[in-house]
Amino acid sequence: MASLVCATCRKLIPPGTSAIRCTVASCNTGRMKLRFCSISCWEKHIPTARHRKANYVIEGESAP
Numbered sequence: 001m002a003s004l005v006c007a008t009c010r011k012l013i014p015p016g017t018s019a020i021r022c023t024v025a026s027c028n029t030g031r032m033k034l035r036f037c038s039i040s041c042w043e044k045h046i047p048t049a050r051h052r053k054a055n056y057v058i059e060g061e062s063a064p
């Protein structure tokens with residue numbers, strides 16, 4: 001399992017840790033799937049990505 005890096009602060013998100021995922025489709029297409037270490041980092045992503053309507057999901061808690 002590859003470890004993730006927060007798209008805002010570049011902090012490592014270790015496997016097994018819950019990560020914040022942007023639900024906007026353009027952030028989930030292609031190879032680059034954006035992940036954030038916290039909701040505040042996700043909020044900083046909104047103005048840079050120019051999302052008009054943004055939401056997030058917390059993932060990483062379901063995978064055993």
Ligand SMILES: [Zn+2]
Nearest residue numbers: 006009037041
């Ligand atoms: Zn972060």
Ligand SMILES: [Zn+2]
Nearest residue numbers: 022024027049
């Ligand atoms: Zn986004």
